[in-house]
Amino acid sequence: MKTVSSWSLHRTLGSGVPLLELPALLKLRGFDTVQxxxxxxxxxxxxxxDELWQALAESGIALDALLIDDGDLTNPDDGEAHRDWISGWVEDATILGARRARVIAGRSAPDEETLRASAQGLARLARDHDGIRIVTENWLELTPGPREVLQLLDAAGGAVGLLIDTGNWVGETKYDDLAAVAARGETCHAKCHFGPAGGDLDDYRRSLETLRDNGFDGPLALVYDDDFVDEWSGLDIEHQVVSAVFGEAR
Structure with a gap:
């Protein structure tokens, strides 16, 4: 399975390639799954x-997830309005045949109340849309570390899954943090940090090995998020490392 996030091709899409043409382009590049x-x-x-669903189907590209990159279930003033807006996008994800919809856990500082509110909001979305898996991510203010991620998932009682992003945690505890949540991950943003000298492949490899060795076995969506090489070259570099760690099927 070779998976990519559309964020990796943000510049390609912005340069005039319409989204409806992306599935066929991905197929030519050897991908079979997209977020x-x-x-x-x-x-x-x-x-x-319907056109987008057909384009994906005709190209044989599976939609692993729709990434809903806005909304705040923990907003103290407009949380219900945010939930309704997110719910509409989850419905669109279902129409498109997505396996999952990734929802931001929240933009509030983590404490018992906000983590519980997020878990309840995410679980409610899962109940309202039982044809698709709701997942959240180790991303933004509410989930800054494994303690908050695991507390939220436990509070949701299994109704909500986890998308792990290898690039969202940094610092001395990064690998321990990834190890702590690896087995709970259902899908992943496999993101390598690039710079003028190239990708930080040692960090990338170690992050992936940490996931592999601690029970992660889901799809790995390649994420290229820099401007130092062109997008397709960056994805090729990442895929070589992913294949070395997880096998050619990934």
């Missing part, structure tokens, strides 16, 4: 969603 950022959809009209 789509919600803001890459130029329309939510029923006709367009």
């Amino acid at each position: 789509l950022c919600h803001f890459h959809l130029p329309s939510r009209e029923a006709g367009y969603l």
Whole structure:
């Protein structure tokens, strides 16, 4: 399985390649699975969603997840409005045949109340949309470390899954932190940090090995998020490391 996030191709999509042409382009490049950022959809009209579903199906590209990159279930003033907005996108993800919808846990500082509120909000989305798996991510203010991630998942009682991003935690405890959540991960953003001298492949390899050795066995969506090489070259570099760690099937 060779998976990519559409964020990796943000510049390609912005340069004039329409999203409807992306599935065929991915197939030519050897990909068979994609995760789509919600803001890459130029329309939510029923006709367009049907066209996108057909483009994915005709190219044999599976939609692993729709990434809903906005909204705050823990917003103290407008949390219900945010939930309704997110719910609409989850419905679109279902129409597109996505296996998962990734929802931000929240933009509030983590404490018992906000983590419980997020877990309840995510679980409610899962109940309302039982045809798709709701997952959240180790990302932004509410989930800064494994303690908060695991507390939220436990509070949701199994109704919510986890998308792990290898690039969202840094510092001396990074690998221990990834190890702590690896077995709970259902899918992953396999992100390598690039710089003028190239990718930090030692960190990338160690991050992936940490996931592998601690029970992660889900899809690894390649994420290239820099401007130092072109997008396709960056993805090729990442895929070589992923294949070395997890096998050619990944």
